[in-house]
Amino acid sequence: MEDSGLKKTPAIAARETGPGPGCYTLPPTVGFVNHDYTRFTSPAYSFHQRLKNRLDLKDSSPGPCYFVHPELTRFGRAKGPSYSMLARARPPGLPQTPGPGAYSPERAPPPSQQRPPSFSIGARTKSRLVDPVPAPNSYTLPSLLGPRVPSKPSSPSFTIRGWNAKGSYAEDLSQTPGPGRYNTTDPSVYLCRPPSFSMLGRLKKPTQVSHTPGPGAHSPEKVKVHRARAPSYSLGVRHSEFLMPLITDVPEW
Template sequence: MVSTGPGPGCYSLPPTIGFVSHDYTRFASPAYSFHQRLNNSIYLKDASPGPCYYVEPEVTRFGRIRGPSYSMLARPKPPGLPRTPGPGTYSPERVPPPSQQRPPSFSLGARTKYRPVDHVPAPNSYTLPTLLGPRIPSKPSSPCFTISGRNDKGSYSEDLSRTPGPGRYSTTDPNVYLCRLPAFSMLGRLRKPSGAFPTPGPGTHSPEKVIAHWKRSPSYSLGIRHSEYLMPLIADAPEW
């Protein structure tokens, strides 16, 4: 007889360790699993109040419940002097009697300021187009003509001979072929003489100190000492 089934080595018993595929015929002990390490920022972040956090008794889950409370402000500054006018400010004599009729009176206010954003030009800023010439789009114009300049070539006034005209010649000076006329020249203006002359005045002289007309003994003066080696000046040399 031939066996067609699997051999004994093909069968395997379920494990008795762990929780997955545990043998249900055996008693399983409590099993625990290890989770991966959490991020350290979770432990560093404090999302809950600590022991120092104090919750006021008036704060409930329905909101803040408390009685009326009052606060004291600072002392206000004393009011200054009143700004009301005195009795002498009024002028009852200027008020007309209310029972009398009087014409209406008006007052002139100050001139209002121009708007800074108003850039509309004034009436005198506009200029009307001229009525002379053909360049008027809204007005009919008469026929107009222009006169061009005279051509130098091809016209009746063309100078074919290229000779100078009478106005090209210059006149000769008559002094060239006639007796020369007297000529004069004008010098520049002389300087005005100043009032301060270097000559002495009459009060500068002292006639009482002049003694040239007195009789006196001859007097001599000593000149400078000359060198012994200096050659004397001979005015008239003898002729040999």
């Protein structure tokens, strides 16, 4: 018998139910397919079968004497950046660029500030003596007023003529009364009657017979008919809300 409090039992590997070391696999380091990305890949070559020797065909494939550089792979060239050091080329001549003193940065406004547009006044260019092209004011456009513009839609137009007393609608041959001769009926006769108001003269100011006090003469806070005395208030010190209240009536158990 074993005592768990005094002695520990060693672990037995047969009781473990997990997979053994042989169940785990690592990616291969040979070839390019599923190659371990933590390892460098060496150049790989493939061997092809020998071609048939014919009299009319020549073997154009390179032999073993050709050296293939390790940076050439079947996926392309695998090479880092390379640089070469050459001698400094001779300048073609003295540079004609202006020096630092030729610039005036103080005259340029800051790029973050806005400035008004600036213009320069130059000399008038010489006009051409012979110019067959007509000036802009030589062209005229047809008027758009009236209905006689063939290429534009026109609005309805009207003409104003003089007044003719005879033969016009203004000549009343039958001597009929005009619209102003007829009386209109009050709408209150055949419709609901609207409210009506009348304006009278201003009433006379009432004479002061009774000396009644106004609202400002009353002091409701001083009334003590229904209480012992009028309420009074005093401004004291603000007490802390965490103080224990004074308990005078202590129950006797």
